[in-house]
Amino acid sequence: MELNLLKELTAAFAPSGCEKNVSDIIKREIESYCDDLYYTKLGSLIAVLRGTGNRSVLVSAHMDEVGFMVTHVDDDGYLHFGLIGGIDSRVLSGRRVIIGESAMHGGIKGIIMSKAVHLQSESERKEVTPVKNMVIDIGAKNKEEAEKYAPKGTFGTFDSEFVLFGKDNKMLKAKAIDDRLGCAVMCDTIKRLRSEGVRYDYDIYFVFSVHEEIGFPGVGASVFGIDPDRAIVLEATAVADIFDVTPSMQVAKTGEGGVISFADLGTIYDREFIDFAFATGRKYNIKCQMKQYVSGSNDAAHIQRAGLGTKIIAVSAPCRYLHSASNVISIEDYYSINDLIYYLLKDLNESIDKI
Amino acid sequence: MELKDLIIKIAGIMSISGYEFRGFEELDNVMYDGLIGGGYFDEYKTNATRNHIYIKKCGKPNAKKLLIDAHFDEIGMIVSDIKDGGFLTVSGIGGIDMRIMWASEVVIYGKEIITGIVVSTPPHLQGIPDERKWHDIKDMLIDTGYTKEELSEIVEIGTPIGFKPMYGELMNGQIIGKGFDNKACAAIVLQAVSGLEDFDWDTYVLLSSKEETSRLGAKTGVYLIDPDAAIVVDVNHAYTPDTPKHETCKMGEGPCISISITTNRSMTDFIINFAKDKEIPLQTVVEITDTGTNNTAITYGRQGIPSVVVSLPLKNMHTASEIFNITDAEALSKLLSEFIKGGLSQWN
Numbered sequence: 001m002e003l004n005l006l007k008e009l010t011a012a013f014a015p016s017g018c019e020k021n022v023s024d025i026i027k028r029e030i031e032s033y034c035d036d037l038y039y040t041k042l043g044s045l046i047a048v049l050r051g052t053g054n055r056s057v058l059v060s061a062h063m064d065e066v067g068f069m070v071t072h073v074d075d076d077g078y079l080h081f082g083l084i085g086g087i088d089s090r091v092l093s094g095r096r097v098i099i100g101e102s103a104m105h106g107g108i109k110g111i112i113m114s115k116a117v118h119l120q121s122e123s124e125r126k127e128v129t130p131v132k133n134m135v136i137d138i139g140a141k142n143k144e145e146a147e148k149y150a151p152k153g154t155f156g157t158f159d160s161e162f163v164l165f166g167k168d169n170k171m172l173k174a175k176a177i178d179d180r181l182g183c184a185v186m187c188d189t190i191k192r193l194r195s196e197g198v199r200y201d202y203d204i205y206f207v208f209s210v211h212e213e214i215g216f217p218g219v220g221a222s223v224f225g226i227d228p229d230r231a232i233v234l235e236a237t238a239v240a241d242i243f244d245v246t247p248s249m250q251v252a253k254t255g256e257g258g259v260i261s262f263a264d265l266g267t268i269y270d271r272e273f274i275d276f277a278f279a280t281g282r283k284y285n286i287k288c289q290m291k292q293y294v295s296g297s298n299d300a301a302h303i304q305r306a307g308l309g310t311k312i313i314a315v316s317a318p319c320r321y322l323h324s325a326s327n328v329i330s331i332e333d334y335y336s337i338n339d340l341i342y343y344l345l346k347d348l349n350e351s352i353d354k355i
Numbered sequence: 356m357e358l359k360d361l362i363i364k365i366a367g368i369m370s371i372s373g374y375e376f377r378g379f380e381e382l383d384n385v386m387y388d389g390l391i392g393g394g395y396f397d398e399y400k401t402n403a404t405r406n407h408i409y410i411k412k413c414g415k416p417n418a419k420k421l422l423i424d425a426h427f428d429e430i431g432m433i434v435s436d437i438k439d440g441g442f443l444t445v446s447g448i449g450g451i452d453m454r455i456m457w458a459s460e461v462v463i464y465g466k467e468i469i470t471g472i473v474v475s476t477p478p479h480l481q482g483i484p485d486e487r488k489w490h491d492i493k494d495m496l497i498d499t500g501y502t503k504e505e506l507s508e509i510v511e512i513g514t515p516i517g518f519k520p521m522y523g524e525l526m527n528g529q530i531i532g533k534g535f536d537n538k539a540c541a542a543i544v545l546q547a548v549s550g551l552e553d554f555d556w557d558t559y560v561l562l563s564s565k566e567e568t569s570r571l572g573a574k575t576g577v578y579l580i581d582p583d584a585a586i587v588v589d590v591n592h593a594y595t596p597d598t599p600k601h602e603t604c605k606m607g608e609g610p611c612i613s614i615s616i617t618t619n620r621s622m623t624d625f626i627i628n629f630a631k632d633k634e635i636p637l638q639t640v641v642e643i644t645d646t647g648t649n650n651t652a653i654t655y656g657r658q659g660i661p662s663v664v665v666s667l668p669l670k671n672m673h674t675a676s677e678i679f680n681i682t683d684a685e686a687l688s689k690l691l692s693e694f695i696k697g698g699l700s701q702w703n
Contacts, residue, residue: 326459
């Protein structure tokens with residue numbers, strides 16, 4: 001499996017509300033493999049692989065990422081901004097950002113300013129700067145020039161390279177691995193299933209959703225038209241697998257495969273479906289692990305509650321430094337999640353009624 | 356060579372205080388055929404404190420000596436311990452700002468050069484009680500993606516770590532990257548002096564060591580050179596919305612000259628008027644008793660050396676995204692070369 005698609009997807013500029021850059025890439029990748037491909041009214045992209053029966057399984061990943069929006073341009077040409085999604089203000093100072101559009105489409109570079117350490121008072125050095133006191137410098141001479149490129153309401157994301165590092169380059173650092181990794185896995189799965197020419201008893205709906213990072217049911221709205229019998233959410237989950245963190249709070253370990261949650265702050269997942277996922281992992285010798293800590297929330301909450309409800313699990317990539325410019329994962333986990341989803345869909349064909 | 360390219364080349368060299376010598380070969384070859392080999396300078400000297408000194412002779416008998424100081428070291432970190440799971444703890448070298456470190460990329464200069472990511476795991480998970488406070492750099496971790504055993508083959512205690520060199524451009528010719536403090540000025544000085552023809556003073560470019568920690572390089576360098584006058588070239592804080600206007604200069608309005616008790620007033624005044632005549636933009640900043648540069652080490656060196664401080668406006672000093680304006684850099688280079696050629700012998 002190549003990393004080119006994941007690289008292109010993580011580089012794409014798509015804070016919540018601005019997902020088109022990602023959906024364009026996905027559409028180009030999978031168009032020729034799908035039986036049906038359409039956009040919802042909110043911009044989610046839905047790809048359908050038809051089966052032979054009348055049931056359906058939904059697989060979803062969100063296309064959006066955390067980011068920024070310009071709220072005010074001051075007289076000196078600096079951009080004041082607010083956050084899109086939950087970003088810890090401590091990962092902002094000094095980071096590079098892209099403002100406006102993706103770098104590919106002529107977006108402009110900026111830097112989240114940081115008062116030089118020399119000029120900070122003793123107490124300032126200890127204090128976390130609130131976002132309302134931060135500004136982005138794009139090099140503009142004044143308000144007028146800045147507004148030409150980045151008027152109020154302009155989107156922004158982190159500017160962060162795709163870097164392989166660590167022993168044998170087995171680790172990856174990029175922005176927006178949450179949740180472009182899920183998008184990449186879905187594209188890979190669609191191609192894999194179609195290139196083998198198999199058709200299962202059920203239709204598979206692959207939902208590339210919008211607005212996950214702002215917590216609204218962007219995906220739930222997509223699900224009303226589908227009413228799936230089973231659902232699998234692909235996500236990235238924040239882990240803290242570091243020696244000085246209490247083991248029970250590490251959440252999961254990078255390199256140990258997809259993280260299957262018993263529960264998070266939004267959802268209690270379907271226990272039989274969870275057991276089935278672990279059984280599938282064991283059967284095909286694919287690494288997967290149970291999430292150790294109840295934290296976070298994702299689209300599963302909205303999918304589970306849509307219509308009459310559905311049986312659902314989440315498979316997440318264990319990701320260090322989530323919602324920062326430097327998401328870090330193990331490449332092996334990308335491959336093992338890919339395998340797990342492929343075999344889950346395959347074995348569900350026999351077992352869908354048993355869970 | 357374009358000044359911008361020269362600055363980026365020199366700024367990209369690893370020269371963390373105490374490791375200024377590691378990048379010597381890269382520095383010496385920064386211009387075609389080498390700074391000495393290409394005939395840009397006449398002589399190279401170093402000393403026990405690892406200064407790099409490039410000398411340009413005027414070829415005139417009994418010529419006076421001018422020292423131009425631009426420190427070559429930069430801030431960084433060194434490894435203090437290798438932890439389980441391939442995480443490193445560090446000590447800071449020079450003024451490291453904890454507020455800009457989380458989730459940033461660093462380069463670890465071990466037996467191999469490897470990438471590190473600064474850990475930004477929320478403190479409530481790390482068991483650090485107060486979430487709204489920054490903690491000391493000793494609590495910071497760097498993720499390397501190796502196991503402890505693998506990492507111990509590459510890295511040892513004392514291995515230097517620097518910001519990742521990533522150069523880019525904002526609007527209006529503003530260049531971003533690491534190490535511009537003070538290697539942008541080192542490049543400006545090398546360019547200004549290397550092209551000199553028909554001048555009256557032998558010119559000693561002192562690329563001094565350890566300014567960020569102790570100013571040791573300037574202290575020994577001034578003793579070694581024993582100049583008749585000196586110019587210190589360093590960076591200066593440019594205005595940003597969270598800084599006081601009267602303590603900063605303006606970006607894009609030319610280099611600055613310091614007005615201070617520790618600098619020579621007559622030389623300062625002469626340069627201000629000289630710049631006016633030559634139509635080179637020059638800002639003034641008042642720094643009553645401390646310019647925050649090598650200037651005090653030089654002024655109080657030997658029997659006392661008349662010196663001035665000229666500087667390049669810089670934003671985000673000591674970060675991986677320092678910003679300067681290329682027009683300021685070009686004006687500073689021009690001011691230096693014009694002053695050495697046409698001003699120095701008029702002043703004294």
